Amino acid sequence: MAERESALLTVESNAIRHLDSLDRGVRTRFEDFQSKFCWNMHTPGLRLKPLKGHKGLWSARITDDYRAIMCKVGHAHFALIAVLPRGEVYERIEERWDMPVNRVTGALEVVDHSDIRAAISDAKRPVEAPMAPAAVKPETAAKPGLFDPFTTAELIGLGVAEPLMPSIREIRTDQQLIDFIGVAPRLTGEILFALNDGQSLQQVEELVTAPVKIDEPVDTGDLQTAIERPAAMVTSSDRAVAAMLDGGFAAWRVWPHPAQRKIIVRRYNGPARVSGGPGTGKTVVALHRAARLARELDPSEGRILLTTFTKNLAADLDTKLSMLVEGDERKHVDVEHLDRVVHRLAVEGGRKLGKLLGDKELRQWWEELRLERGETEFDAEFLYGEWTEVICAQLLTSRAEYFKARRVKRPRRLDRGKRALVWELVERFNARLAEENAWCWPQLRASVAIAEENRSAGGGHRYRHIVVDEAQDLTPAHWRLLRALAPESTDDLFIAGDTFQRIYGQPVTLGKLGVSIVGRSSRLTLNYRTTREILRTALAIEADAVADDLDGDLDSLAGYRSVMSGEKPAFRPQRDAAAELDEIVRQVQAWTADCSPGSIAVTAPRTGAVADIIAALNAAGVPAGTLSKDRQLGEDLVHVGTMHGLKGLEYRYLIISGIGADGFPFPYIRRLADTDPQRYELELEKARNLLFVATTRARDEVVFTWTGEPSPLLHLAAGE
Numbered sequence: 272m273a274e275r276e277s278a279l280l281t282v283e284s285n286a287i288r289h290l291d292s293l294d295r296g297v298r299t300r301f302e303d304f305q306s307k308f309c310w311n312m313h314t315p316g317l318r319l320k321p322l323k324g325h326k327g328l329w330s331a332r333i334t335d336d337y338r339a340i341m342c343k344v345g346h347a348h349f350a351l352i353a354v355l356p357r358g359e360v361y362e363r364i365e366e367r368w369d370m371p372v373n374r375v376t377g378a379l380e381v382v383d384h385s386d387i388r389a390a391i392s393d394a395k396r397p398v399e400a401p402m403a404p405a406a407v408k409p410e411t412a413a414k415p416g417l418f419d420p421f422t423t424a425e426l427i428g429l430g431v432a433e434p435l436m437p438s439i440r441e442i443r444t445d446q447q448l449i450d451f452i453g454v455a456p457r458l459t460g461e462i463l464f465a466l467n468d469g470q471s472l473q474q475v476e477e478l479v480t481a482p483v484k485i486d487e488p489v490d491t492g493d494l495q496t497a498i499e500r501p502a503a504m505v506t507s508s509d510r511a512v513a514a515m516l517d518g519g520f521a522a523w524r525v526w527p528h529p530a531q532r533k534i535i536v537r538r539y540n541g542p543a544r545v546s547g548g549p550g551t552g553k554t555v556v557a558l559h560r561a562a563r564l565a566r567e568l569d570p571s572e573g574r575i576l577l578t579t580f581t582k583n584l585a586a587d588l589d590t591k592l593s594m595l596v597e598g599d600e601r602k603h604v605d606v607e608h609l610d611r612v613v614h615r616l617a618v619e620g621g622r623k624l625g626k627l628l629g630d631k632e633l634r635q636w637w638e639e640l641r642l643e644r645g646e647t648e649f650d651a652e653f654l655y656g657e658w659t660e661v662i663c664a665q666l667l668t669s670r671a672e673y674f675k676a677r678r679v680k681r682p683r684r685l686d687r688g689k690r691a692l693v694w695e696l697v698e699r700f701n702a703r704l705a706e707e708n709a710w711c712w713p714q715l716r717a718s719v720a721i722a723e724e725n726r727s728a729g730g731g732h733r734y735r736h737i738v739v740d741e742a743q744d745l746t747p748a749h750w751r752l753l754r755a756l757a758p759e760s761t762d763d764l765f766i767a768g769d770t771f772q773r774i775y776g777q778p779v780t781l782g783k784l785g786v787s788i789v790g791r792s793s794r795l796t797l798n799y800r801t802t803r804e805i806l807r808t809a810l811a812i813e814a815d816a817v818a819d820d821l822d823g824d825l826d827s828l829a830g831y832r833s834v835m836s837g838e839k840p841a842f843r844p845q846r847d848a849a850a851e852l853d854e855i856v857r858q859v860q861a862w863t864a865d866c867s868p869g870s871i872a873v874t875a876p877r878t879g880a881v882a883d884i885i886a887a888l889n890a891a892g893v894p895a896g897t898l899s900k901d902r903q904l905g906e907d908l909v910h911v912g913t914m915h916g917l918k919g920l921e922y923r924y925l926i927i928s929g930i931g932a933d934g935f936p937f938p939y940i941r942r943l944a945d946t947d948p949q950r951y952e953l954e955l956e957k958a959r960n961l962l963f964v965a966t967t968r969a970r971d972e973v974v975f976t977w978t979g980e981p982s983p984l985l986h987l988a989a990g991e
């Protein structure tokens with residue numbers, strides 16, 4: 272009997288695809304196989320042997336009926352590439368498999384010609400005769416190949432897997448391409464999709480190839496190195512495999528895209544930022560970075576804060592982070608939304624927090640104060656804006672500071688006399704807040720930021736690393752607080768955000784707030800969530816938009832793309848409100864036939880409409896619940912909420928209702944056009960972003976409904 276020899280089993284994504292399609296029983300047996308194989312690859316029942324007919328492939332027994340197909344990449348190191356029924360193992364074995372090392376990424380790829388042929392044949396053929404020419408209908412055969420305009424050398428130069436070239440030449444329709452991509456190596460798929468989308472060779476080289484290219488020379492015979500390269504879609508962790516098989520295919524946990532991985536592992540010499548359109552994996556990068564920092568943390572240096580703008584998104588980050596790190600490493604990370612941190616620090620600092628005032632009440636208080644003082648120079652809206660956007664935002668605590676303050680994008684010029692008047696009112700307002708034991712977020716954020724700045728001046732920082740998601744919505748006071756919470760050092764502050772998705776607050780310039788990201792910015796462009804059809808509509812919504820880059824320059828959505836395809840968004844004007852509700856119910860019922868209610872969301876700009884939609888759905892027997900910033904809704908309800916409530920979430924199917932010209936942008940914004948043109952522009956931008964955010968929450972389908980004229984913000988999109 273052979274001596275015990277432990278082995279390393281690395282699982283390739285192709286094998287996960289196979290395992291995912293098998294019965295639960297076989298998958299459980301696979302886990303057993305995995306541990307036995309790694310403990311001793313010569314365990315008799317496993318029957319490990321090289322496969323006749325293919326140099327480099329080995330098989331081992333998982334159950335009586337299933338075999339693991341593995342490629343030997345090094346001494347006692349195997350890569351599992353497939354799990355096949357016993358009877359299929361030898362079928363055309365000499366032609367079925369290729370395991371090329373990609374010359375661009377240096378990573379091992381797995382090509383299963385059997386799956387590839389099935390994907391590009393018109394009539395989906397059974398796998399029995401894998402290498403026979405694809406069954407192509409005469410009308411398809413007459414069409415030119417989608418990639419005829421490109422030479423083989425050009426395609427391979429971009430990173431297409433060489434053994435796939437003959438099959439690529441047979442792709443003549445979009446559907447064939449989509450099916451092909453489902454089973455081809457990732458980089459090949461991305462390149463072909465981008466070319467088919469009309470991008471030039473040079474654009475594809477810049478957007479798709481360059482981010483994953485490695486600098487060192489590639490030895491295509493060295494499989495061991497190739498399998499360890501970042502672009503290889505492999506894992507050696509049995510926990511990761513079990514998790515993938517257990518909860519469906521959570522690829523983000525195991526296979527960050529090489530462009531994402533570069534940002535995850537990079538060491539930054541100060542604050543750094545990742546930007547990118549919706550669904551490009553900014554949150555995924557933030558999570559992996561937080562996990563990496565947690566694994567490498569020296570706890571004596573401090574803790575890690577993973578934070579975001581809203582409460583429900585923090586809960587989501589918390590759950591997902593626990594999928595990446597556990598035990599002591601996990602314990603070193605606080606996951607909280609930023610206002611909760613503000614609140615916690617205020618209470619810890621001894622603040623007694625009485626009544627919380629919202630925007631509406633604050634405006635009312637300002638109006639009362641103005642009337643009380645007989646103030647006619649300024650209206651309440653102006654005073655409220657001056658107080659939140661200048662005084663609280665810049666943490667101004669004295670009249671002298673206010674005299675010197677910059678008032679960017681604020682209406683009216685204020686000379687010293689007028690500033691003195693405003694300051695007097697502000698002091699009175701603050702005194703009233705104190706007298707009534709009331710508080711509000713703009714003021715609390717500012718006071719906590721000031722307290723932390725003072726504290727950190729003495730060297731007392733609370734965190735070693737901070738990772739921030741949804742950064743576009745943070746206020747200047749939030750930034751000053753974050754800067755004060757961690758010392759300036761390597762990997763101190765990592766920021767993920769997309770300014771095209773700013774729906775709260777105002778543009779900021781980080782450099783002016785003590786957070787310098789110059790030279791440490793990266794951008795992601797591949798969307799993992801949304802189909803190309805939905806993306807096109809979303810981009811049309813932002814066609815006229817200009818967004819800042821958080822640092823005084825402009826951001827762009829150039830190169831933003833997706834490799835998924837689906838239905839075109841539907842634009843459905845309705846006769847009246849009742850007809851609109853009927854249409855919503857009809858569409859939701861049609862969708863629930865093939866998915867859980869929780870995969871569907873219905874949204875509307877106004878809170879009032881939410882209750883009507885829920886009532887209509889419930890009356891038709893469809894369970895539905897209200898989305899809230901404070902909690903996550905389950906899978907058994909259709910999620911209904913305002914467009915703001917959709918921030919950061921994603922759904923298979925989505926209806927965006929109530930976007931007639933009367934209701935969206937909100938009437939109060941339209942009124943600003945005459946009274947305060949600068950503010951009007953800002954609010955219009957946020958309304959546009961809101962529609963963009965809502966549209967990009969949909970994975971498979973989106974439907975727009977309205978009554979009367981459509982919103983002007985929808986014109987370009989609906990005209991597509």
Ligand SMILES: Nc1ncnc2c1ncn2[C@@H]1O[C@H](COP(=O)(O)OP(=O)(O)OP(=O)(O)O)[C@@H](O)[C@H]1O
Pocket residue numbers: 521522523526527528531547548549550551552553554555556769772799800919920921967
């Ligand atoms: N490398 C990956 N492999 C598989 N799925 C991924 C990968 N990266 C991201 N995803 C998936 O894409 C979707 C969008 O990712 P994520 O939420 O991180 O994007 P985002 O850029 O933060 O989006 P948004 O700005 O719209 O909130 C998620 O479902 C995520 O799981």
